[in-house]
Structure formats: structure tokens, C-alpha cells
Amino acid sequence: MAQLSQSSNHVFRTSPIANSIAFFDTAFHCTIPHHISSLPIDQSVATKRGLKKYGFHGLSYAFILRSVSQFLQRSPESLNLIVLHLGSGASVCAIKEGKSYDTSMGLTPVSGLPGATRSGAIDPSLIFHYTNKAEKITHDPNAASNLHVTEAEHILNSKSGWKSITGTTDFGEIVKCAFGPSEEEEEEEEEEAESEDPPRLTRTTATLAYNIFLDRILNYIGSYHLKLRAQVDALVFAGGIGEKSPELRASVCKELEAIGFPRLDEGKNQRVGEGVVVDLAESDKRILVCRTDEQLEMARQCAGKDEFWEE
Template structure:
């Protein structure tokens, strides 16, 4: 039996120069308030700005009614496999994990510290992007390198986008009228960052991102899967430093590197105008997705549904169609009329003849963070 806890959560997603926030009442479908603070130089000042906005008479929010503050934290390592109530020791551990997520954990932590000072009377809960993938089998998270080196430096697959995969998998099961416990799903979170997850019996059994969010699918600016010797080759033959290779693979590759554009709308426009680079980029992008769907089908031994989510997955019908083209032998058939257009609500886009259902389910990571945070303190 699923237990649903109710309450009101302030959800914070703190980056280095911006903070996204929502106030979520779990008894309502829509958030009570949401916003974005940009050009953040001091997280404490940004939190004060958020409080000021939510304290306004017309905000629709009663700050005294808050149940919890939920924080997105990108990297939880092997230490954190569930929503975690934050204390000083948890803050210290998140700081130590910055070696695995140097661009994300420090601003996540700065937001946590500022919010704990601003709301000392409320419990604060960390929701880790990696936690949903803590169920990966050992064979799925282990890289084939020297075991001692891997253990000493925390080298393993962690996976990311966990809150999105968790929310979308549960919603897909609900829409299908099935229990998560008897479903085999592939969830495709396709945004500027992109990842695939194999979810069997309601738990993650494989995912495309690895030690960092660089591995896996082709993304807006990230390469995804690549021969690791490419980094060595570029260092030796091009004289590139570690930082230069890091910038190349994370910020100058993916669709941007292939086509000159990181936004899929621009890529399609270029392809329509005859750009071979754009056409090839789209082929590479969709081929990679198709390969992961087939791989996860094989790993799970069954497949009940494939679900698209996030910016590209929800809005780009051509990517959805081309990414699954040629998989009819696996029982995957898209209905082009059902698939057409952007999907702002959940939609079944597979043909009646398709043995595997194909869905588009808009993700709601903030609501998932709120639900998990409230459950953690209930």
C-alpha cells in the first residue's frame, strides 16, 4: 500500500548563479508559488529575496504554514541513498562529495547553509539526484578498472536525474493502471542534459550517466559515451590540458559540437535548410537513444513501456519518432497522429498494435522533491 503524506514544502534548487524555487502544497496539483533568482553572488541575499517575494500579500503563501524545506543536491555518492534530514554533519559530507561534483555540490551546499540560517525552525531535507539509482546492481555500477583505485577514489556509476526518473516512472505506472512492482520501464529524460534509466519493479537497475553526468546519451553540450582514450589522444597530440579536455567534452560537444547548436529547435531548422552537419547530429542523437532502449530491453528481459520526459522529450515529436524508429521487432510502434506536437499533459503515443506502450509524461522534479521531503519528516 502506498502512503501519501501531505504538507507544504519550499523547494530550493541552488546553482552557482541562480536559485529556482517552488512552494508545493501536496494537496494541490499546481504549486502555490514559483520563481527564479538570477545573478546570485551571495546565496544568503538570494534567500532573503525569495522570502521577501513569498511574504508579499499577493503571493498566496503563508510562510508559517511551511512543513519543510527540500533541497536538490546533485551528488550523494555512496553515502546517501535516501532523502536525508540535514544537520551539520550532513553538510560536511556534502562538502566532501564536491570532489565528485565540483560544479554542483558547492552551490547546492551554499543554498542549504543560507536556507538553514533563514529557516532555523524548519527541518531541511536533502534530495540527492543520485539516490534513486542506489538500487543499481553491483555489476551495473562497477567499472572494469583496478578495484583498489576505484574504491580509493569513489570511481563507479552513480547516475543522475534521479528525482525525475522516480516521478516519471511512478506516473507512468499510474497512467497504465498497473503496479510499479510488476513493470519494466525505460524512462528517457531528454533535455539539455539527458539520461536513460531502466526501471524494473519500481527500482532503477541501470542508467546511462555514470561517475558524472557526462556519460551516456548525446546532450546539448556534452559528448555522452566516448572512448576514454580520446582524452589521452588529445593530451598527447593536441597538447590539451585536463581542464581544456574537460571543457571540450562538457561544454563544447554534444549537439553543439556536432551541429553548432545546442537547442534542438535550431538543429531541426538547420537540417530543414539542408545542413548535413545538422542531419548527422540528429542521426547520432537518435541512434544513441535507440541503442540504450535496446540494451535495457535486453538487460531487463522484458519491456512494458518507454516514457519520454523533459524539454526535448516532451516537446519534440520528431525526436520521439526517430529515436524509436526501427524497433518494431521489439514491439515498439508509435502512432504518428498521437505523437504529433508538444505534450503538456501525459499522453499515450504508441499505436494500438504496439506491445510496448510509449508515453510522454511531463516531469515535475520540484513536486517529487516536495513529496520525498515531506515523507522524510512525517
């Protein structure tokens, strides 16, 4: 938020007469049913402090829903989708009858899928393993203030994920290393690297990061497929990784054959054709890639407001 507000200040300074319009990346998820967005905690605390699942990447999901609806020539209200927005921050959304029904990020983007520097969902007690005063856990608020939990939160948000395992935030590099040619020399180097600090990109660390990501993605697809009662019109890949990694798409889709998704057309998967939405396999359950565009979604939502066109 600090970075965001700094860039807003820059805009106010450089373009003082321009209208400023704010978009909430959470707005798309306001349709998530109460029991899904609610946390199993004291409800009076939750309500008073606004503690619930908000979800993120909403602008991207809005763009994807509209684009897929146009591509399939079906109304958004008739569509059930499982959408994977896989970028530096990654999330999954179950769209039921054109509305967000569940999503993997929560109160903050740290929950759900792991990402470039985020841990994703973990056992919450893990944060106490990052504090040096964990033995002081207590209901006494004065003692609790010494726990340095904010540092643990920083570690889970900014010092975890791919960066913490491989030393890089670039998933493209991770894929190259995990699938690249294996050489003996490289393996020797890896053995040395394992005990090294900070973490380095080796075949072992790259494969671990890749397999963790795949495993967590499958957790959500399985869960959302069931929640949508197997009535899924399309699985959609989006975001930098979803759009550019044929390896990850192939790994995910191979597992999905078990729940009735079609076999991926490997030619189409390797060379995704032109267009905002591209089909990778034709069947009742489609597998699509969508080149998402959050900026265009904001511009489109602005352009749709009559008040901005009045003289």
C-alpha cells in the first residue's frame, strides 16, 4: 500500500486536473457466499475488524470472465469456470454462474497458493517458529506485543515462496532449470549448494519449487471442481506463468484427465496461438489460455460509466 500511495501522489503532482478513479482488486469477490468468506473465529471480532476472505486479482478475473464469455459466445451468467491467475502473486478462482464463488487468497494475498516471495497457505502456528519469543504466547495483550509477529508476517509475504527455495523469483528460470538437461557436473554442484545459504537455483531446488506449486494448484482445482459439482465449462490459465509456461500447463492438465478434462493438444500448448483467449483442447470441458489485462479492465470499466462522458 505504501508503494501504491507513493505512485498515487506522483500522479496527483504531475496531473493535478485529471480525474482519479480507484479500483478495488477485491470487488469481483463480493459475491462469495457468507459461509465461504467467513473465518471460523469469534464472529463479533471478525465483524468488528472486518476479518474475512476478501480475495484479490479481481480485475483480472473480471477481464477473463468477459473475454471467455465472448470467446465461447455464452453469457457470463451461464458459465462455471476454474481460473488460474498464476503470476508473481498467484491465485485460483471458482466462478459459478458468472460470479466469484470462492478464491484462494484470503484476508491478504499471502494465503492460498505460494508465489514468488509468498508462502501461500500454511499451518498458522508456523509464524511462531519465526519468533524468538514464542514461549511467551499468551492471551495477555501486553506480553503478546513482544512476539515480533510482524517480522514473521514479513517473512511469509516477502521472504518465502520461490525466492526462498531457489534464490530467484523468476518462475521461467525455475522451469528451465527443472526441465533442462542434467549434467554430472551440475549434480555435483547441487550437492554443495544444498548446504549453502542463501538458496541457489539448482535442479533439486527448482524441482522442489515446481512440484510444490503443482501440488497446491491441484489442491484448489480438485476442491473447486467438487464445489462446482463437476459442472465446469472451462479451466483457464492466465498470468505470466499461466500464459507462458507450457510445462506447467501440461503438468496440471495431465492430472486433470482423471476428472474428465480432455487431453491437452500438445502442439497448441507449445505454441499458443494469437488472440486474447486461446483453446488448447476442444470438448465439453475446455482448457483455455487467457492473456489477461488488468489495465484494460480498469479502462473498460471507466469507459462504461456515463458520468465520465458528460460535458
